[in-house]
């Protein structure tokens with residue numbers, strides 16, 4: 001039965017607010033809700049546009065924002081202003097991107113800091129949080145339109161391996177889209193719920209969730225007992241999926257036909273058209289044995305057997321991941337009670353067959369593999385709405401959490417794959433006589449040296465009474481809540497001095513900042529978001545000015561007078577725009593200065609290497 005509520009101010013009857021479940025995917029996103037009468041989760045198909053909303057955002061020159069299929073059309077014609085795969089950037093710094101820095105069709109900005117990446121579109125700079133918020137706003141609008149009711153609350157899913165920073169960024173994106181995010185749920189957990197696993201409190205099962213999408217692969221091993229979900233282990237490859245199958249087909253066709261190879265090498269439109277044909281062939285071969293089409297009069301043929309041979313290495317890579325995940329969980333393939341298929345690419349028959357063979361049982365694929373995560377999120381939303389009290393969710397932390405100790409070493413406090421919520425602590429002491437402050441630096445990662453891990457926070461425990469080294473007893477406790485948000489507290493036991501922080505990703509948004517932005521978004525949305533960004537832009541600019549000026553001072557002899565003059569002009573320009581408070585103008589000036597001066601560092605380095613080599617004989 002649908003619940004009703006009476007609005008006392010207007011004396012009107014309102015339908016009970018719906019809490020939606022959202023699958024915010026790398027390639028595609030979906031929103032689902034629990035049908036109040038039928039009690040089944042349904043993926044929302046507003047205006048017959050389909051349930052799948054491509055996670056693509058396009059900005060027109062007039063400032064209009066398009067999301068979904070409408071935006072996807074611009075991927076080819078206007079790539080610089082069309083943002084895809086933003087999920088890959090969520091909660092990440094430029095350094096985190098490693099070798100994938102240049103693999104985006106749009107501009108990802110390196111501002112030389114450890115801060116989160118920004119994306120430049122025309123002359124504006126966006127954070128991945130803002131871009132994800134655009135996708136969420138679209139999903140919210142579609143849900144409101146289709147259900148004819150306000151939608152203010154949601155459950156959003158994330159990959160099981162997402163770290164704190166990425167989970168927090170997802171929450172922030174939700175808030176920025178005007179949604180109260182009731183829970184962040186792991187995608188494999190949601191998929192299991194969609195298959196009704198976990199709804200019976202007496203059930204005990206071990207489950208493998210195999211998720212092969214367009215561009216990512218994840219395998220998760222879950223355990224369900226007494227209505228509690230536990231993620232035993234996860235593994236995967238963030239750059240492996242159906243797109244790679246399309247590429248294999250494309251390359252097969254171009255290997256076969258020189259004319260075709262020349263055509264795609266010369267004409268990007270033809271290359272894109274061929275890529276689409278390859279995807280069409282792949283999808284067709286999920287149903288039939290042979291595919292035939294043509295492009296510019298060239299015949300394109302593919303049969304199932306050849307396709308299977310082409311994609312075997314891709315599938316093998318996913319199976320290697322499955323083996324690793326099982327090893328981490330200490331289990332054998334046959335010990336899985338249930339195997340669940342998620343993601344559009346699991347429709348490929350060879351994928352289904354290989355996975356079923358590996359685990360020794362037929363995998364579940366009755367539900368639409370594109371929708372299954374969003375359906376499970378809708379079930380979780382229903383649980384949180386108080387409609388089901390029989391399910392509790394328990395996840396694991398994907399990476400070790402610890403603090404820095406002497407010599408820059410990582411001291412692990414909560415090991416990876418620990419069940420959350422959890423609490424753990426350790427005792428430390430001072431290393432110097434009379435030491436009254438202690439710096440606590442919190443890191444996440446598996447390496448021994450903290451510099452190779454990700455720093456989450458840093459704070460000082462101040463006011464420790466002066467004592468000889470080794471005397472104070474400092475307890476450091478980590479408290480990780482069900483959403484994967486970490487609270488760190490430090491207390492000196494002899495004096496009772498204490499300090500605590502809630503760990504937010506570096507340069508991320510605090511809850512207060514997000515709340516503030518949300519309230520202001522009602523009246524002047526963009527303006528308020530940009531206040532914070534102006535501050536960040538100014539900091540970036542000031543760091544840049546400091547670096548460039550020091551560089552020119554020290555290494556001016558290696559620069560030409562023209563270069564020095566141009567640098568001076570660009571520095572001056574940046575100084576002029578700093579007070580304007582316009583983040584895009586500031587970041588643009590930073591960009592200009594950076595682009596102009598970045599070759600200098602390398603040149604100077606080469607000169608010094610040469611100098612160092614002079615006079616040295618190579619034996």
Ligand code: AMP
Pocket residue numbers: 025027028212213214215241242243279282283284286342343344345346347348369370
């Ligand atoms: P997802 O990221 O889960 O939305 O999955 C999208 C991927 O699934 C894309 O690579 C699609 O080409 C692929 N896909 C969708 N339908 C099919 C199909 N019938 N057969 C094979 N692959 C498919």
